[in-house]
Amino acid sequence: MTLQNLSRRSFLAGIGITGGGLVVGLGLQGCSAEAPPTFTTTDFAPDAFLQITPQNEFRFICARDEMGQGVSSGLATLFGEELDVDPTRFDVSFPGVHSAYGHPAFSGIQSTGGSAAMRGHYLPARQAAANVRDLILEAAAQDLNVEKSKLSTDNGEVIAGEQRYPYAQFITTAQSLPIPEAAPMKAPEAFRYIGQDVPRLDAAEKSTGEAVYGIDFDIPGMKYALMKRSPMFGGSVNTFVPDDIQRMPGVVDVVEISNGVAVVADTFWQAKKALDQLNIEWDTAEAAKFSTADLRADYQTALDEQTGSTTDEEGDLALAFRNGDTQIEVDFWAPYLAHAPLEPMNAVVKVENGEAEVWTGLQGPPFAQASVARALNIDKAKVRVHNTYLGGGFGRRLLATHVAEAAEIAAATGHIIKLIWTREDDIQNGVFRPASLMRMKASLDSEGTINGWMAKRVGGNILPDRMVGALPVVAPDFVPDGVLNSVVGLADTAMSNWIVDGSSVEGLAGDYDLPNRVIEHVTVNHGLPLSYWRSVGHSYTAFAKESAIDVLAEAAAVDPVELRLNNTRSNPRQHNVIKVASERMKSMEAEKVGSLGFAAHSSFHSYVAQVADVSVQGSDIVVNKVLCVVDCGRAINPDVIRAQMEGAIMFGLTAALHGDLDIADGRVVQSNFHDYPLLRMNEHPDVEVIIIDNDEDPTGVGEVGLPPIAPAVANAVFAETGQRLTSLPLRFS
Amino acid sequence: MIRFELNGQTVTTEDSPDTPLLWVVRDTFKLKGSKYGCGAGLCGACTMHVDGESTRTCILPVGSVEGKSITTIEGLRQDGELHPVQQAWISHSVPQCGYCQSGQIMTAAALLEHNPDPTPDDVEAALAGNLCRCGCYPRIKAAVLAAVDATDAMEGTS
Numbered sequence: 001m002t003l004q005n006l007s008r009r010s011f012l013a014g015i016g017i018t019g020g021g022l023v024v025g026l027g028l029q030g031c032s033a034e035a036p037p038t039f040t041t042t043d044f045a046p047d048a049f050l051q052i053t054p055q056n057e058f059r060f061i062c063a064r065d066e067m068g069q070g071v072s073s074g075l076a077t078l079f080g081e082e083l084d085v086d087p088t089r090f091d092v093s094f095p096g097v098h099s100a101y102g103h104p105a106f107s108g109i110q111s112t113g114g115s116a117a118m119r120g121h122y123l124p125a126r127q128a129a130a131n132v133r134d135l136i137l138e139a140a141a142q143d144l145n146v147e148k149s150k151l152s153t154d155n156g157e158v159i160a161g162e163q164r165y166p167y168a169q170f171i172t173t174a175q176s177l178p179i180p181e182a183a184p185m186k187a188p189e190a191f192r193y194i195g196q197d198v199p200r201l202d203a204a205e206k207s208t209g210e211a212v213y214g215i216d217f218d219i220p221g222m223k224y225a226l227m228k229r230s231p232m233f234g235g236s237v238n239t240f241v242p243d244d245i246q247r248m249p250g251v252v253d254v255v256e257i258s259n260g261v262a263v264v265a266d267t268f269w270q271a272k273k274a275l276d277q278l279n280i281e282w283d284t285a286e287a288a289k290f291s292t293a294d295l296r297a298d299y300q301t302a303l304d305e306q307t308g309s310t311t312d313e314e315g316d317l318a319l320a321f322r323n324g325d326t327q328i329e330v331d332f333w334a335p336y337l338a339h340a341p342l343e344p345m346n347a348v349v350k351v352e353n354g355e356a357e358v359w360t361g362l363q364g365p366p367f368a369q370a371s372v373a374r375a376l377n378i379d380k381a382k383v384r385v386h387n388t389y390l391g392g393g394f395g396r397r398l399l400a401t402h403v404a405e406a407a408e409i410a411a412a413t414g415h416i417i418k419l420i421w422t423r424e425d426d427i428q429n430g431v432f433r434p435a436s437l438m439r440m441k442a443s444l445d446s447e448g449t450i451n452g453w454m455a456k457r458v459g460g461n462i463l464p465d466r467m468v469g470a471l472p473v474v475a476p477d478f479v480p481d482g483v484l485n486s487v488v489g490l491a492d493t494a495m496s497n498w499i500v501d502g503s504s505v506e507g508l509a510g511d512y513d514l515p516n517r518v519i520e521h522v523t524v525n526h527g528l529p530l531s532y533w534r535s536v537g538h539s540y541t542a543f544a545k546e547s548a549i550d551v552l553a554e555a556a557a558v559d560p561v562e563l564r565l566n567n568t569r570s571n572p573r574q575h576n577v578i579k580v581a582s583e584r585m586k587s588m589e590a591e592k593v594g595s596l597g598f599a600a601h602s603s604f605h606s607y608v609a610q611v612a613d614v615s616v617q618g619s620d621i622v623v624n625k626v627l628c629v630v631d632c633g634r635a636i637n638p639d640v641i642r643a644q645m646e647g648a649i650m651f652g653l654t655a656a657l658h659g660d661l662d663i664a665d666g667r668v669v670q671s672n673f674h675d676y677p678l679l680r681m682n683e684h685p686d687v688e689v690i691i692i693d694n695d696e697d698p699t700g701v702g703e704v705g706l707p708p709i710a711p712a713v714a715n716a717v718f719a720e721t722g723q724r725l726t727s728l729p730l731r732f733s
Numbered sequence: 734m735i736r737f738e739l740n741g742q743t744v745t746t747e748d749s750p751d752t753p754l755l756w757v758v759r760d761t762f763k764l765k766g767s768k769y770g771c772g773a774g775l776c777g778a779c780t781m782h783v784d785g786e787s788t789r790t791c792i793l794p795v796g797s798v799e800g801k802s803i804t805t806i807e808g809l810r811q812d813g814e815l816h817p818v819q820q821a822w823i824s825h826s827v828p829q830c831g832y833c834q835s836g837q838i839m840t841a842a843a844l845l846e847h848n849p850d851p852t853p854d855d856v857e858a859a860l861a862g863n864l865c866r867c868g869c870y871p872r873i874k875a876a877v878l879a880a881v882d883a884t885d886a887m888e889g890t891s
Contacts, residue, residue, distance in 0.1 A: 199826055206831030207822040208815070209766020209806035213832060216765035249749065267760055269752040272772075342770045342778055342832045342866045391768070391832030392866045423771040639826055643872065647829055650868025673775035673864060682861040684870035 021053040022171040024135075024179060026128045050079065050132055056156055056168035058083070059091045073201050074636055075125060081193045082129035082185055084153040085167075088199060119605065122636075122698050126185050134183035139173035140165065188634070188695060195693065197639035214361040214388045215346045215420065222348065223252055223415040226271045226422065227405060228280055229260035229429045232666035233528055235287035237261060240280040248274040252415065257408040258375075259401070264413050268420060288527055288666030295526055295663065296333070299437040299458045303331065308456060308522035311500040312509055315516030320452030324443025326556040327452075330548055332440065333727040334540035336661040337433035338426065338676065339533055343391020345421040345430075349406040355382045356407055360400075361390035367400040370472035375404035376411055379477045394651070395532035399431055399469055427676050428668040432661065433533035434460045436540045438508070440548035444556045448566045453517040455508035455544070460525045461501035462532060464492035496523040503532070507541035507707065511574050511602050512549075512567045528663075534651055535703035538603040542707030543656075543714070543728060546599035550715045551724065560715065561585065561598050573607045573631050573696075574600065580690060581609035581629040588613065593624040597716025599708040604700030606632040607692075610649075610708040612685075614716035619732050621657060623685040623713055628705055630689065633696035641701050642689045648705030649687055654679040656710035660729050737798045739764075740808025750796025755779040757795045758805060766806035766835045770864070777863030780836035781805050787843035789862075806835040809842060817887075818842045821880040829867035837863045841877045850881060 026048040051059040060079055072092040080087035133153060140158040141148035150160065157164045188194075205211040230236060240261055242254035250270030255262050261280055265271035302308075321327060347360040349372070356372050358365075365385035373380040390397055406419035421429075436459040443452035467488045475484055495501045500521045508519050533539060553560035561582045568575040578600045588596060594615030601608060613625040628645045635641055658677045662669040670676040714725050723732065736745045739762060748757050753772075758764050758781070767790065770778030774789040781790050782804040809816045815823075818841045828834045837860065844851055844859040851859070856877045865873065 199823075200828070202831065203823045203826050203828055206828035206834050207819045207838060208810075209764075209835045211831050212765070213768075215769065216759075218760075218763070267748070267752070267756065268769075269749070269756050273751075340866060342776065342830070342864065343768065344770070390830060392830045394866070420769070423773070423776075643826065643829065643869075646871050647868035650870060651866070672773050673771050674773070678864045678866060679868070679870075680861050680864065681870050681873065682857040684857075684868075684874075687871055 021051060021168060022132075022136075022174050024050045024128070024132050026050060026124075050083075050128065052132075052136075052167050052171055054168050054171065056166040057091065058085050058089050058156065059093070061093050073198055073640060075121060076201060077193050077198050077636055078121060078125040079129040080198075081191060082126045083133050083156075084192075085156045087193050088201060089156065090201065092201060119697065119699050122634075127182065130183040130185045131180045134180045135174050135177060136167050136170055138177055138180075139170035143170055143173050194634070194636050195638065198637050200640070211389050213343050213391045214348070214359060215343055215391070217348050217359040217388060218418070219348060219350065219416050221416055222418050223264045223266060223413070224268045224271045225262045225264045225406065225409045225417045225419045226268070226275045227260050227262045227409075227419070227425070228275060228278060229425070230282050230287065231428065232282065232284055232287035232289070234666070235282045235284050238281040238283040240278060242278075245274050245278050248277065250274075253413045254278070255409060255412045257405060257412060259405055259408075262405070262409045262419070264409065264415060264417065272422075284666075288663075290526060290666060291664045292335070292662045295435065296437065298524055298526075299435075302458045302522045302524045303437050303439055303456060306522045308458075308520040309498060309500050310518055310520050311505065312517065312519045314514070314518075317452055317454060317516045317518050320516035321441070321443050323445065324452050325446045326444040326552065327442070328548065328551050328555050329439065329441045330551050330724075330726055332436075332438045332540075332544040332547060334436045334438075334543060335659065335728060336435045336528065336663070337533060337655060337659045338430050338661055338670075339392075339394045339396035339433075339531075340426060340673075340676065340678065341390070341392025341394055341396050344423055344426045345396075345402040346419060347403040347406040348416070348418045349403065349410045350416045351376065351407060351410040354378055356384070356410075358383065358385045358403055358407070359388060360385070360403055361388040361397065362400060362403070363390065363393045363395070363397040366473045367398060367469050368403040371400040371404040371469065372407040373477065374472050374481060375407050394534045395536070396430065398466070399531060401469075423673070424671045427661075427670055427672065431465070431529040431531035433539060434462060434504070434528075434530045438540070438544040440544050442548055442552045444552055444558075444563075448558060448563065450512060450514060450552070450563075450567045451516055453509055453512070453514045454520070455505070455518075455541075456520040456522070457505050457508060457541070458522045458524050459504065460528065460530050461492075461495045461504050461523055462530045462536070463501040463503065464488055464495060465530045466532070467491055492525070496525065503537045505541065506537040507601060507603060508545060511545075511571055511600065512564075513570045514567070534648065535603060535706040538601060538703070538707040539652070539655065540728070542599065542601040542603075543710040546601060546708060546711030547714050547724075547726065550598075550711075550718065554718075564598070564600060571602075574602050577607045577609040577629045577631050577692060580692065581611055581627060584627055584629070584688075584690065585611045588625075588627060594622070595716050595719035597712045597714065597719055599710075599712035599715060601707040601711075603704050603707055604702075606630060606699045606701065606704040608645075608704050608708055610705075610712045612709065612712040612716045614713055614720055616717065616720050621713065621717060621730055623653060623657075623683075625686045625688070626709065626712070628687060628689045629692065630701070630704065631692035631694065631696075632701050632704065633694065633698040635691050635693045636698050638691055638693075641691055644701040645689045645705040646687045648703060649709050650679050650684060652706040652709035653683070653685070653713070656713050656728060656730055657683070658729055735795055735799050737795075737800060738802040740804055746795060748795055751794045754781070754783075754790040754793045754795045754798055754803070758790070758803070764805050764807050767839075768832055768835060770833065770836075775864075776833070777836040777840060778833050780839040780863065782839060782843055785843065785846060787840045804839075806839060809838070816842055817880040817883045818845065818877065821876040821883060825872050825876040825879065827869050827872040827876050829869055833863060833865045833867075834869075837865065837869075837873055841873070841880070844877070845880065845884065849884065851877070853878065
């Protein structure tokens, strides 16, 4: 942990830090960014700042965008704990990349996704705050001429005997003192805020309509752009006739860019009406022509006939399958899915004098910076990105292709452009959770030990697609696009033939002891753009794994929860959440409306078990209640953890009950929420969350509640009806 | 020219009559609290009150609100105080990404206006048209029911 007293640095105003007082630069793990361009010290480049103003206000500014449901509240809790300041007093802001150009009015709090924030920041953030508190105490000791050991603190005030002094009173002296490197941190028994339900810092702003999202950002003179892109994956513009469109009310331009045709108008509605009249003839020579049935048949052939790359191989599988008393083999299907955040993709881009300025909400402004730089063929340093609140991320806002589109339109028309994707664009032209076909084989011996486990997954890989977005971020500007593309191509080839992309198979064999096991992967790539989607591979592997466990238990006529307990001896934390959930399940038997189903799955270093109470009414699956037991290490803010479990369960239920994206003739069939429905209020189950609080370091909460819900529901449907549903979404044939 | 009342003030617009009210409010009058989510009346993020009725404004032509009274999330405060529904939203830490919450709150406020003592089923039915991708439904429901209790308590003491 390196800290630097930056209170007198002239660049502070340039990066949006105003108000004076004590400003300390921090180097936080997982919070790195380029140094602001005006900051030239070579030995230390702060990426976060802690500020105490002369009015005794407390601010935390992180130069990198930070994502995480409630992460602002979480970070404020960590800082508040060790600085000894009520976390709700903190103003937390995330100005974006190259914050030297940050728009102070636009430093919104990021509060979406990201299972790594608390894991990465737990110690560094606390240490930094502890050091600053120590600095304040040292300054107070000098100013008051009192021994430091006689001083204490309470909620932003130094206490000396009967007297209380605001921290701000000592900042002038503090500015001249060296900052301690390793001041003692609190023992957990002394925590005042960590472990408490600190209210969300952004709740008021988001309950009054005042929170500003990318789509809300306006610049005088700005024009609206809407686009048509090829409906078939891989298609391109052949011809279009702009003349009639250009004469429509409000239309200022119709331009072709690399990804389609944009209509630019004075208002959204004028652009929309004109776009609806625009006929484009698409060149489909290179376009996809397959349908979901073709894709599934290709997957099935690969599953049956191809030997894949193997990973996580252990023991003697052949012997186990010869010796196992009970053996099962079941195939599971999970479809493509769209992320469908409620705020559709959008960006405001200004291109002027070879420089670009971007306003948008992204899960990583560097992606916007890099993709705009590539699109305009300018250096990354010439692109300034301002991040706003995100109207949902879930992995979708790791992509910045829409920002590059807006930049191209701005460059082509000479106007400041606000590009808005319609919901139809979002569902049909986005990036997708990969479809998967999975084969699970398992055997159980007479002792109740799972002595054989084979999992084989067929589908596309996310990593090569992610490299398309990520490589330009890390590559120097002088590396041409062609070279980057060839690197991506190499990665694609490698993952298709030799290496297994971890995210394609994660979760297929974890959690259980499984002395004899193998995971096999066959890449079948139909060319659809793929991306991380809340909980990534776990979103489908948990369904296969936890359904297979119940199928195995059924075949052996043993209790499925006992089977899980008996085979998690080497995984005590997972064993424990299963045990706690199974105990609560016993009392749920008396309360249940339908039948109970159990599933457990660890991901992102956290351990989760769930019980679903499910009824079946006609062909409808009704989820009445979900119990969720989670061990995510020390619970920093239990209420945020509960909110994340609730939200992930709803997100997972949308996938389990509704989520289906069909391809027909190379294009997505679904288009809006009437045929790509999200779970609605009248379908949501009650959720009970049990948090296993312990002394382990905190781990992820944003995604971990999702994986077990689909198999818990499928296992409950089996208990209720005797039908084993092996395809997502869960439907009776 | 179309004339209507927006959060208590008479306004006029030259936007073409078929322009959805949502875009007139957002881009002509610069009130950004009401959101675009689907453009098809399917998600409820654009919900405003039109003459007191909860209404999907992404498909409501501005020409049809001539002479009517529109309330948006920005006009929900009463005498400078947050609406009881908004207060309940904050005390329950309801919002996650927050994008749908203006629409949720407007629908909930209209429900309580028409049905001051809704059952949990009434709340679910009234809010079934407002999608929340973050899955805040349990808290939304709890907050609406808490707002009912808070309103009851206030009325009981006055």
